[in-house]
Amino acid sequence: MEIKKVKRSEDYSAWYNNLVKNADLAEHSAVKGCMVIKPYGYAIWEKMQAELDRRFKETGHQNAYFPLFVPKSLFEAEEKNAEGFAKECAVVTHYRLKTDPANPGKLMVDPEAKLEEELVVRPTSEAIIWNTYRDWIQSYRDLPILINQWANVVRWEMRTRLFLRTAEFLWQEGHTAHATKEEALAETKQMLEVYADFAENVLAVPVIKGVKTENERFAGADETYCIEGLMQDGKALQMGTSHFLGQNFAKAFEVKYVTKENKQEYVWATSWGVSTRLMGALIMSHSDDEGLVLPPNLAPIQIVIVPIYRKDEEKVLVIEKARAIQHLLKAKNISVKLDDRDNMTPGFKFAEYELKGVPVRIAIGPRDVQNGTVEVARRDTKEKQVMSMIDLEHKMEHLLTQIQSNLYQRALDFRDEHITAVNSWEEFKNVLENKTGFISAHWDGTGETEQKIKEETKATIRCIPLSNVHEAGTCVYSGKPSTQRVLFAKAY
Amino acid sequence: MEIKKVKRSEDYSAWYNNLVKNADLAEHSAVKGCMVIKPYGYAIWEKMQAELDRRFKETGHQNAYFPLFVPKSLFEAEEKNAEGFAKECAVVTHYRLKTDPANPGKLMVDPEAKLEEELVVRPTSEAIIWNTYRDWIQSYRDLPILINQWANVVRWEMRTRLFLRTAEFLWQEGHTAHATKEEALAETKQMLEVYADFAENVLAVPVIKGVKTENERFAGADETYCIEGLMQDGKALQMGTSHFLGQNFAKAFEVKYVTKENKQEYVWATSWGVSTRLMGALIMSHSDDEGLVLPPNLAPIQIVIVPIYRKDEEKVLVIEKARAIQHLLKAKNISVKLDDRDNMTPGFKFAEYELKGVPVRIAIGPRDVQNGTVEVARRDTKEKQVMSMIDLEHKMEHLLTQIQSNLYQRALDFRDEHITAVNSWEEFKNVLENKTGFISAHWDGTGETEQKIKEETKATIRCIPLSNVHEAGTCVYSGKPSTQRVLFAKAY
Numbered sequence: 001m002e003i004k005k006v007k008r009s010e011d012y013s014a015w016y017n018n019l020v021k022n023a024d025l026a027e028h029s030a031v032k033g034c035m036v037i038k039p040y041g042y043a044i045w046e047k048m049q050a051e052l053d054r055r056f057k058e059t060g061h062q063n064a065y066f067p068l069f070v071p072k073s074l075f076e077a078e079e080k081n082a083e084g085f086a087k088e089c090a091v092v093t094h095y096r097l098k099t100d101p102a103n104p105g106k107l108m109v110d111p112e113a114k115l116e117e118e119l120v121v122r123p124t125s126e127a128i129i130w131n132t133y134r135d136w137i138q139s140y141r142d143l144p145i146l147i148n149q150w151a152n153v154v155r156w157e158m159r160t161r162l163f164l165r166t167a168e169f170l171w172q173e174g175h176t177a178h179a180t181k182e183e184a185l186a187e188t189k190q191m192l193e194v195y196a197d198f199a200e201n202v203l204a205v206p207v208i209k210g211v212k213t214e215n216e217r218f219a220g221a222d223e224t225y226c227i228e229g230l231m232q233d234g235k236a237l238q239m240g241t242s243h244f245l246g247q248n249f250a251k252a253f254e255v256k257y258v259t260k261e262n263k264q265e266y267v268w269a270t271s272w273g274v275s276t277r278l279m280g281a282l283i284m285s286h287s288d289d290e291g292l293v294l295p296p297n298l299a300p301i302q303i304v305i306v307p308i309y310r311k312d313e314e315k316v317l318v319i320e321k322a323r324a325i326q327h328l329l330k331a332k333n334i335s336v337k338l339d340d341r342d343n344m345t346p347g348f349k350f351a352e353y354e355l356k357g358v359p360v361r362i363a364i365g366p367r368d369v370q371n372g373t374v375e376v377a378r379r380d381t382k383e384k385q386v387m388s389m390i391d392l393e394h395k396m397e398h399l400l401t402q403i404q405s406n407l408y409q410r411a412l413d414f415r416d417e418h419i420t421a422v423n424s425w426e427e428f429k430n431v432l433e434n435k436t437g438f439i440s441a442h443w444d445g446t447g448e449t450e451q452k453i454k455e456e457t458k459a460t461i462r463c464i465p466l467s468n469v470h471e472a473g474t475c476v477y478s479g480k481p482s483t484q485r486v487l488f489a490k491a492y
Numbered sequence: 493m494e495i496k497k498v499k500r501s502e503d504y505s506a507w508y509n510n511l512v513k514n515a516d517l518a519e520h521s522a523v524k525g526c527m528v529i530k531p532y533g534y535a536i537w538e539k540m541q542a543e544l545d546r547r548f549k550e551t552g553h554q555n556a557y558f559p560l561f562v563p564k565s566l567f568e569a570e571e572k573n574a575e576g577f578a579k580e581c582a583v584v585t586h587y588r589l590k591t592d593p594a595n596p597g598k599l600m601v602d603p604e605a606k607l608e609e610e611l612v613v614r615p616t617s618e619a620i621i622w623n624t625y626r627d628w629i630q631s632y633r634d635l636p637i638l639i640n641q642w643a644n645v646v647r648w649e650m651r652t653r654l655f656l657r658t659a660e661f662l663w664q665e666g667h668t669a670h671a672t673k674e675e676a677l678a679e680t681k682q683m684l685e686v687y688a689d690f691a692e693n694v695l696a697v698p699v700i701k702g703v704k705t706e707n708e709r710f711a712g713a714d715e716t717y718c719i720e721g722l723m724q725d726g727k728a729l730q731m732g733t734s735h736f737l738g739q740n741f742a743k744a745f746e747v748k749y750v751t752k753e754n755k756q757e758y759v760w761a762t763s764w765g766v767s768t769r770l771m772g773a774l775i776m777s778h779s780d781d782e783g784l785v786l787p788p789n790l791a792p793i794q795i796v797i798v799p800i801y802r803k804d805e806e807k808v809l810v811i812e813k814a815r816a817i818q819h820l821l822k823a824k825n826i827s828v829k830l831d832d833r834d835n836m837t838p839g840f841k842f843a844e845y846e847l848k849g850v851p852v853r854i855a856i857g858p859r860d861v862q863n864g865t866v867e868v869a870r871r872d873t874k875e876k877q878v879m880s881m882i883d884l885e886h887k888m889e890h891l892l893t894q895i896q897s898n899l900y901q902r903a904l905d906f907r908d909e910h911i912t913a914v915n916s917w918e919e920f921k922n923v924l925e926n927k928t929g930f931i932s933a934h935w936d937g938t939g940e941t942e943q944k945i946k947e948e949t950k951a952t953i954r955c956i957p958l959s960n961v962h963e964a965g966t967c968v969y970s971g972k973p974s975t976q977r978v979l980f981a982k983a984y
Contacts, residue, residue: 029558036557037557107578343633
């Protein structure tokens, strides 16, 4: 396979597409807008799933599974939600194919097998789930319900990008039901914290926690909280959202409960999700011109051992030593691969594992065996050092931890350098075009101004940071009074 | 919630439906034929997934993900496969909804958003996967490809049963590509062994390994291997299949590779799958009139501790001791729940955990605290014994192992008692109606006879057992010569 490399600095978008393909993460499929997630990409996604799933269970959530299809009459029940997703729905209208009399060997949709009611392929599952919760909830004793679902969803997108925006994607969606507004709000914020913790400590991507403006809110939510990351090209990426849904779905689906005081009340709701989009965030936060750079906490292979030899007798010695090292590190719960393929040169292997982002490479040759040393190379800094074999057992865990925190720190420094406070419209446009990144600016709080800024610059309000300090100021665009700064950026 | 119980002996089918509902495993959804898998049912499925996934990875397979949709032109490429599934395909024809001008607040399919080519919701993924493999395989060096996918699939069924037959179900599907016929056949058989091992050692369900007749083969396969279990009502259940697909899909999708000798050859294929149907097998193998009976290897809760007390000072003592026991058993990697809910009686809790199939219940009251004892109850045999607290730590692991093997042995005894060799057609019909179970009978090897037997008795050939000894005989139906016995049964 010939590998075409593109430099990040030359064409970030082409660099991204190439990397996803060359590192064997994913590829386009025969179905417009849908991707194939290849084994290496899927292995990373599985690690993300395991880390998230553990956090969901530790906070008291259980997994369940609800149908792929949503009958149209349920889909349209919560009007704002329906309106928000209607334009991107794949719709099942028939349940049978038959042989096509006009084309031997071909099939056609059987017109006699038309569904009475069309089925929407779920773009999100609030409707089908809240229709189910109605039967599960009678009294305050049935609350809270804390459920998560791992599933595929479909949103018909015209312009797609591997992992970032695809017609079908994989995600998890939490759907919880509560007796009180306070409890639902607390859940919304708790899950935002879970996402932020995961992003920073597993993906090594620093995030800003904030709340969306009304324009950017999830369709059907009263409030949308989000974590926003900053990619290497200075564009923002929404990495996860946690919605306070108020009583909107409870009202649309008539989900009431009897309180301790024997009164009927509508139930309060939240939903929250992250998706395979996180693969895009991961790639665009750490990777370089040589390929993927993986934080050790997510790497399917954390350390690769590449044996180097020419003659057969060298091979025996080197491989024996390499196996011993592998054994030693495996016992430390490190994921180690020994690449003893005979038909590839060490140089080819070095390039391959760089491309695939393996955090640490250990090379060992005949002279190393003699000297009791190995060469240890870090993927993140590309530093190499000769290390005594005796030290490996004790130093590798620490090295992986160091790499994890170095990646986070590097991304944090970059992100922090790219948050710019501006006080004039000229400055706003200048920073947006030349420096890029987040712009912290006063905004008059109106949807009209937000919309005009978006039209003129393509920048959107990514969020109102939760850590915001209120300060009086004037809107960078309209000059009207403002009480706080918000974060603008161009975004994926 | 009022729980209606039905006895197994009175109405097996109603007993099953009630149990699935009452034990909180699954329920019907608003979408015809689709189920909601509830948290407790899903937790059991997750344990199945983990056990299977580990076995797949240990045998060298990797997970990946392919699109939900199959364009019609790809779907119809392998004709037998297409013909086999055409009648049960959900078809996406449109990609947008719009507001319905005739019905304010309602939506309608947007006729302008008709797809150029219809998309079939995957009933199985051979077509989309082999279309992808064409690009992945050039040379013998690219082989084998050993991939598995965890996914939802849709087969439009008219008569559905929770877990056993639903329009949408969850499954795994392995799809492998090989250079030689021998290697593909070895893979097919290896995965059959993996399934049998899982069924017997995890589900505690004994299975017969066999090969399907041509009539019962997977559409598009050259040979279908299967594991067949026997349910308590004497009906068989196909629990997993492993298909040798020959070069059928390689030819349909033009997937060739260059051999070491530099020749072009078509690639050899296998596929294999098990689904949420296994939940049905699990339930119908072990459960009783009190509810679910779970083998410890699959139980989300292996041991439940129920504290018994009246006065507050008793509560303090009992709960303290219960916590200590929980702590002790958790340290042994046993999944233990302490149910300290105050608003339920111990009797209510006993019934609930019986219904949910928790393998072991430990009850502890004030007198137990005094005596240093507890009451241990087994779910499988309903035996109770008083045990000294000191012994718990050492005896509980062993007890769980005992329960696991007792369930298997009980199911095996039942199964073996229900394999009946018959030599005449009268005997065949008599055993089928009165004794039920598997019937081992000579068959003339023709599809016609097989079909006639099915029409007359509803019994099908479940498989030709791999362990079969060849023996000359005469067909139980046609009287024609036969070389071996095959297994007939009525089946789910």
